[in-house]
Amino acid sequence: MSECLEFASSSPGEVCGLIIDNARLYRCLNVHPEPKSHFRISDDDWLAAESEGEITALFHSHPEPINVLSGADRHAQVLTGLTWLLACDGVVHEFRPVPHLLGRRFEHGVMDCYTLFRDAYHLCGINLPDFERTNGWWLRGENLYLKNMSANGFRQIDASDMRPGDVIIRQPFPGADPCHAMILLAEGKVLHHDCAGHLSRREDYRLAYQRQTHSVWRHEQCSSLNLQGIYADISAKSL
Known part of the structure; x- marks a missing residue:
């Protein structure tokens, strides 16, 4: 977590990376055209991270004091099916990959x-x-x-x-x-x-x-x- 916070403080925009084997941060380049408020991980960085181990989570930061995932974040998280870590205001928040809140089918004890x-x-x-x-x-x-x-x-x-x-x-x-x-x-x-x-x-x-x-x-x-x-x-x- 300390490495994630250090990385987040290294840039005025959003930084991003991938967590490998639940143990270490693979730093990625934010290739989004608007890096101050968005992030994107390149295919090359993703493939390079995969070559070093299992990708178990995704990390990014919010320079603004917004300590929850944005709509774009949630859309991408559901697609990845990964835990997402968010650095904001000196704290790393962890979000498990839950389905979208609307449109769920009922199953007692599982999806109720x-x-x-x-x-x-x-x-x-x-x-x-x-x-x-x-x-x-x-x-x-x-x-x-x-x-x-x-x-x-x-x-x-x-x-x-x-x-x-x-x-x-x-x-x-x-x-x-x-x-x-x-x-x-x-x-x-x-x-x-x-x-x-x-x-x-x-x-x-x-x-x-x-x-x-x-x-x-x-x-x-x-x-x-x-x-x-x-x-x-x-x-x-x-x-």
């Missing part, structure tokens, strides 16, 4: 509402653990959401105080545990993924959802939650 919630927070700079969940937990009184929210830095807030980034837990039908998570976005939108055959999506926080709302939660690091990570990914999905 918690996966979306966890991945979205990851892209915004807050890392949450995964947890084991078997189908039907919401009918067995396991209360997985409520237990895990409290255990991972969230506190319940009054719904009248909601702001973008807060997590809304819904109780979709009577008699079940609160079992569905949505992230509140700007302009009264929510990001979520339910099991009713819909793809993950952004839509209005409509009256039916408001009536099903069980509780609203805010993370202890909410001040560092950069929602640009979500908005950038949404823009990247449209490319």
Whole structure:
């Protein structure tokens, strides 16, 4: 990480490189025509890095204090399928290769509402653990959401105080545990993924959802939650 930060400080524009065997940085030349705000690794550098070992991650820097991946970054990251390291403001941030947030197909325990919630927070700079969940937990009184929210830095807030980034837990039908998570976005939108055959999506926080709302939660690091990570990914999905 120290070598990445040293490299990032060596240029007023974006620098880039490849991590080989999870161990060392292969420095590349930024061949983008606008290197102050973008980067591109040449085919020659990529092939040269591959000849020295397995490429396990990609590294680049943001000279501006933007500590999340841009839309262009996310578009490229999904194509590479690699972990990306980002140097910004003297810190190296690591982003695992998650699928775009919109348009996901539902598979419980693999690609469900918690996966979306966890991945979205990851892209915004807050890392949450995964947890084991078997189908039907919401009918067995396991209360997985409520237990895990409290255990991972969230506190319940009054719904009248909601702001973008807060997590809304819904109780979709009577008699079940609160079992569905949505992230509140700007302009009264929510990001979520339910099991009713819909793809993950952004839509209005409509009256039916408001009536099903069980509780609203805010993370202890909410001040560092950069929602640009979500908005950038949404823009990247449209490319």
